[in-house]
Amino acid sequence: MFKNKTVNYIIIFILNLLFLGFIVITPIIATAEEVKQKAYNLGNNYWIIYDNVCPYCKEAAKHIKQLDWEKRFKFISYRDASTYKMFPDLTKEECEKDVHMVTPKGEVLAGYQVFRTIIDNLSATKLFNPLLQNNYAEKKLNEVYEKMVKERSCYYKKSDTCGLKK
Numbered sequence: 001m002f003k004n005k006t007v008n009y010i011i012i013f014i015l016n017l018l019f020l021g022f023i024v025i026t027p028i029i030a031t032a033e034e035v036k037q038k039a040y041n042l043g044n045n046y047w048i049i050y051d052n053v054c055p056y057c058k059e060a061a062k063h064i065k066q067l068d069w070e071k072r073f074k075f076i077s078y079r080d081a082s083t084y085k086m087f088p089d090l091t092k093e094e095c096e097k098d099v100h101m102v103t104p105k106g107e108v109l110a111g112y113q114v115f116r117t118i119i120d121n122l123s124a125t126k127l128f129n130p131l132l133q134n135n136y137a138e139k140k141l142n143e144v145y146e147k148m149v150k151e152r153s154c155y156y157k158k159s160d161t162c163g164l165k166k
Contacts, residue, residue, distance in 0.1 A: 042104050045074045046121060048114065049090065049100040052077035056151045057099070067124035072104075098149075115145045 048064075051057040052075075061075050076083050078095035087102055094100065094110070101114040109117055119125050119132065119141065131137065 042102065042106065044104050045072050046104065046117065047087070047102040048073060048075050048118075049078050049083055049087070049095050049102070050075055051096075051099075051152065052079065054152050054156070056148060060148065064118060064122065067122050069123035072121065072123075073118065112142060112145050115148075116141065 050061060064073055089108060098111045099114045101109045101117060120129055
């Protein structure tokens, strides 16, 4: 390389430091998504923040668990204080109004988006996803979701126009 052995050793030493520096520094450099995922310790799971008292919500959670062959959906009550330690971006007031989800990427979803994401990622329904990617299916799925919201509202007597039987 160079005529002076000392210069050669210094260059090799610097290159080694740079190489080792990249090995050490590279894991520290992370995308916002990776930081959020590690902060939430999500792994490959979808965390559903739901109402564990509402009978309709509990029944839906039971069915989702039965159809979740990969065990990727985890449920936690919006009433549990640890929910907000795990997910500090959420508030109890928001979660009381509607179902929420934190995806494996750390995205926070609410309402119909949660319902749709469950259908799109549930082991048992993935096969049907191509059939559900159209306006008619989207409309029908939205109707199903709205009926679930109405049932929960009726349960808590938050709706004056409740026509559902208990």
